[in-house]
Amino acid sequence: MSTPVKATRLLAARGARTHRKAWAAVFAALALTSLLLGSFALALSSAGLGHARVERYADAGLVVAGDQHTRFTAKPWGSDPETATAGLTERVRVPRAALGTLRDVPGVRAVVADEVFELGIEAGGKNTLATGRPWPAARLAPYGLRQGHAPRHPHEVVVGEGTARVGDRVPVRVSGTEATYRVTGVAEGPRAAAYFSAGEAHRLAGHPGSVAAIGVLADSGTSTATLRTRVRHALDEAGLRSVGRRADGDGARLRVLAGNGRGAAEFLAAAPARSGMLALLGSVSATVVLIALLVVASTVVQALRQRGHELGLLRAVGATPRQVRGAVGREVGRVAAVAGVVGAVAAVPAFLGLRALLDARGALPPGLTLPLPPWLLPAPLLTAGLTLLIARVAALIACARTGKVRPAEALREQAPGKARQITGFVLLFVGVSSAGTATLQHGEAAAAAAGAAAVVLVIGCALLGPWIAEGAMRVLGGPLRRFGGTSGRLAAANCAAAAPRSGAALTPIILVTAFITVQLSAGATMTHAAGDQARQAARADYALTAPGGLPATTLSRLEAVPGVRAATGITRGTVVLARRETGSPRLDRLPVLGATAEGLPRTLDPGVREGDLAELRPGTVAVGRDRARSMDLRPGSTVTLRFGDGVEARLRVVATYDRELALGAFLFSQEQLRRHTSSPGADRVLVAGDAEPRALRAAAPGARLEPNPAPEQLAPEDRALGEVVTVAAVGAIGAFTAIAVLSTLTLITIGRRPELSLLRLAGADRRQLRRMLGLEATATALTGLTIGTAVAALPLLAFTLSTTHSLPHLTPTQAALITLTVAATTATGTLPPARRALRGRYPGRGTH
Template sequence: MRVTTFLAARAARTHRRAWAAVFAALAVTSLLLGALALALASAGLGHPRVARYAAAPLVVAGDQHTRFTATPWGSEPRTAEAGLTERVRVPAAALGVVRKVPGVRAAVADAVFPVGRAGRAAVGRPWTAARLAPRAVRDGRAPRRAHEVVVGGAARVGARTVLRVRGIDTAYTVVGVADGPRDAVYFTEGEARRLAGHPGSLDAIGVLARPGVPTEELAARVRAALDAAGARSVGPRADGDAAGLRVLTGNGRGAAEFLDAGPARVGLLELLGSVAATVVLTALLVVSSTVVQALRQRAGELGLLRAVGATPRQVRGAVGKEVGRVAVGAALVGAVGAVPAYLALRGVLDARGALPAGLELPLPPWLWSAPLVGAVVTVLMARLAAVLAGAGAAKLRPAEALREAAPGTARKVTGLVLLLAGVSSAGTAALQSGAAAGAAAGAAAVTMVSACALLGPWIADGAMRVLGAPLQRFCGPAGHLAAANCRAAARRSGAALTPVVLVTAFIGVQLSAGATLTHAGAAQAQEALRAGLAVRADGGLPAGAMERIRGVPGVRAATDVVPGTVVLARRETGEPRLDRLLVLGVTPQRLTRTLDPGVREGTVRHLRPGTVAVGADRARSLDLRPGATVSLRFGDGAPARLRVVAVYERSLALGDFLFSRDELLRHGSRPDGARVLVTVAPGGDRTAVAAALAAAVPGARVETSPAPVRVAAEAQALTEVVTMAAVSVIGGCTVIAVLSTLSLIAFGRRPELRLLRLAGAGRRTVRRMLRLEAAALALTGLAVGAAVATVPLLAFSLGVARTVPHLPPVPAVVIVAVVAATTGAGTLLPARAVLRGRYPGSGATGG
């Protein structure tokens, strides 16, 4: 034990420069893993924010989940669950049941609906529900009559205001100003129920407890009373759904208010999980290659230890302790840096608006220890690399340490197997979509990079056979030396090649996967848009607005477009899956004049309630054609069996399904998201038509340059931010790995460079030789990395976007520049001391 401790301590002091490179790589790895651990832990604790029901210890709401049960092959039945983003309501009769429960001081009905107020969107509620927040009148009094309202923000008591609800303008008198949100409008209870438009049901019931009644006990009583009364969520549900009402307490109360937050949290966890898996694979490759290279440079020293009597166990122990000392310090430094890295990521997400409204990602004090998980994983990675390297070092004989051993056949076979596995697994990216497909492509790229790490010597040897002739022919003595060095030290060249391939392939896959989806979706959206104008209004368009719009002179066609969601239940290798999909509801009359989905089969003219149009990719995966039927669940969980009337191409922009607008609104709670796309007749004056539309539909806004319709534009913001953050940090990690590996190799080559100088090579010749070696390494790494990235990217882009991979010019130039700069710096900077020295016969400057 004392011998190994002594050897480890002496080696750590002697090889400080070599271990400094390893320290930097391990610190960045720990930082990245720690930030991801903090993000995953915070998302795992995430929940919808409690705002409107902060003063109510209990909230009774509809079941906002849908479930699907299936029996995998040779297993017990399993159930998948997905959140619903459309309101599932509570029957009004449940209010009387809750009020009779012992311990309930008050049960307050709540109904929330969109309101147009002074040209901006607002939220309407009954004033009785304001006590659930609680909100109080700051000026004036509560509303008592149907034509009276209390508003949030700045307003003058006694003023008249015109509010638009469900497309109808009505004048109200402001009788009070309430504290709280500026966009709130409070009505009397009866008026609010009338304006909400769903008589017989409520959005939620807030429950206030009597003094001294524990929340858990009261929740159990309310739950029992509702079950005894047979109270269920309003509307039909799919088989297997538990459609009973939910009694929410604590942080769960926010789920009754922010419907998008719960599903968004699940999506965020899945995204972070896929990124974390790719990061761990990448970090393992970076750490192992850096540690192994640091020990490989000392093969002579380790062989000498064996020659003077050190046992294999002592060598392994010394190597393990040496790596452990460096790893622990580096991991702790990275863990400290993980906290500001995570806070920076949160800042970017907030600045970009990538997180849905109402999603809370808490950071309790005990959660700040999460980066230690990343530190532990980093140390374990380093120790694993040390075990592998120490096992090889313990078997060294002194004679073997003096020469570079040829790579074995087992290494070659393993590399080929991994390469084939990576190529075959890249095809799974074609079966995924969006972020999942990008993560699958990244994982396939990492597998292929691992294969290239094992096959590095053979790749380097083959590359130098190709590049050797031009180097020798056109680059003089320096070219002869560079080609000879690379061929003679194929194992060393292969080790230097691995991180270059890694940084090229990984960043290329991650950037190109997202860019391909964005580019293809934007192109489809631009091709689909035929309209030159769009009409929308906060609070909805009035009844008969479509007829008035179509009757305006100069209007060729008009289409009402409403966004929504559906849930698709399916089996994947026998496992139940529920996919939440973004879709559109449209009016089919002359649809292709305003929004052309690129119909391949059938016709969208037959689109009406009970029918659906399907995107080509989804139709292929479900084996659907016009005339077939497909089973879906709407955003409120209601099941439907729909007849397919058309198959269309532009699903990346318009979503996987097109519905009749009326049917989608029947199962949706947010009609204020609609807009009418208008195409001007040939030869018509767009400005004049826009003015006529504004006059025909009072209170509406007319957009003269409507944005293309893209259902996933907002959903991709979160994926883009997380992907860019991962690419930036992992790109920095791999760049450090390139510099570390090349620096270690350059430190090990100092005796060789001194010998060249003693043999008469001048500084200029040696410097040019190193530059040519760096150029050959960068060119080979870029070529191999691009080839590695192309395989999964082709499977991903052809399967998901039906196009070739797309990478914007700026990121492509940045990748090439970073690789060139890091290979040049890693090769030339450590050799400065040798190049500055004067040696007999070498001359002052060399030649």
């Protein structure tokens, strides 16, 4: 082994043993970095392997279903065509002609048509929402009978266990129509299920020319792979396609599902939720990596900065730059390797905790399975390697200047370079420009521009930390000297003389303040603005709902009730908007409302700006003001949309309105939206007037009457998922950056022990020094909070003014929590580490 290598190893081993406390802070930051990266890696991997659970079709070899995806292809400038894909949450149906085609396929033992529709069943004095199916489809699970016999006649039904008893007569409401059925049996499987004869189930589903899905049972000896190939070929030969006019050409092909893929025909929301979860976790993971780079780099740099004279001495006695870098790299490598493994091990329970939180909050749709196979558990070890790489890069950056200077100059204090200052100002300019761009955008584009602005501004402030600290002390130095006495003068002098040290302490405080403020305020502002709009739009005095929907005649009966001024039917659904973003194709799935136009402003006022909602009928649409502005739409324009079942329609715009955060970007006639939803009944009827509740109940028997109803308000499909992941990310990264604040300040205070000991020898007592440190901590926290708030306010203003047309909103509790967190971590990182230097009559040497 060569002498330089031996020297490098010796320096690294001695440095790691001598500076254990400094490396302990770095260890904590690196371990938490590895934990966060590992847990998000597991979450991304689990979501990538996720699939819809197979229940109703567990015994079917194959399931033929409509393609629950829509596609949009566009050609960006100077690039090959790209295709965007989005999941559909309304059922795409299969033509009944496919039944005959499948029966003729060799190897098929049986073909079973399935229907799935919502219904309300009244039993035991309770109205229960259940799923209706034909009894022959129960064999696909298979579900058998626990009691009684199968339905043989149209007015017989088999129910899930615990719903009703054999022989009971139960009212059943489907699509607003009600009939009484006799219970002939109790079935295995889910409780909220009702099985009818095949003909009755197809009649109740309301789609005479199609079925929901087809289960295929194979002959013994025929493999699933072979049968799947034969079925695919038979369907293509017959030219069978999904029901409805699709915009994406080949997307109209029927799908042949096998294995875990069969669950996609049962739980329609699982695939879109999985895609949204992947996108959300990817975005959050990218933010985590960026913040980890900033925090770890800051912590490692500060740990090595405390040893600047030591490294300079090594250069002065003849150590080469390569030996210095090698020794520091080995030190950091040893700490990072152990910290990475510890964080990787802890990532598994952290991920399981995130999974439990998602389940507890109901953030995942029914049927979505997120597997965690044993072979995936070592995945966090890969992120431990990434943590090691981040630490090594930070160490190289930290000792770069020490390695470059001449040995005779290495012991001097290195002032921040001019290049750093220029780069910081350039980044501030870029951040401000990005925030200005956000004011010209809408929705996700505005949020992305605002988020980019916040990150760039934080990095710019990190580079300009010494100059920010110097400027802050010019402002705070006067009050400290005037009102702080001797301790105040010492604090002002120390902060002014050690601007690089103060700047290093400011960086994590600015980061934690800006990041948490942006994350909390952006969501709180959107929720607050949407709630305000929903309350402003609410005009109804009553709302009526019923499991299985309300009959179409309900509106006319309610309008005839004395005292009723208006009654409006409301249906919820989704649309998919195909658009280009910087030339690339995008598909946005948006929640929308369908409403009857007569008397709509009296029950639900969207705040019309242009046009007239009285013209709202099939073939037309009303558009929210911001969406209309971004798409250059106005009354009389036409817009092409895809409904939740993938059917495309070209619609004429009849009005624009203000309250789109609460009511959605598009408002349809209820009749049109019903045609493209899996549940054709009205979701809700809003009533305005002072009618007697008894008269309203008589006009809508079986409906639930809600006086002073909650305002009608739409929310994104993945809102619950986004809230849970955001809260988890904010909590984890907030704790992460708080540890960074604590570590950085602890390292700074440890490095100041000789200085504090010298002040003791010069005559300063412990009370004066404690007060001095307290004033310094207060100045640091106040400066960090002020700059961090300013960094957060600029992109937040740009985002909220363009999206909600209001100022950012942050609850007093959240603001107080941020302030207390910064104050507590600043005080904890400053005062306790200084106890050794302040202890006793004659202080020690203050060594590290």
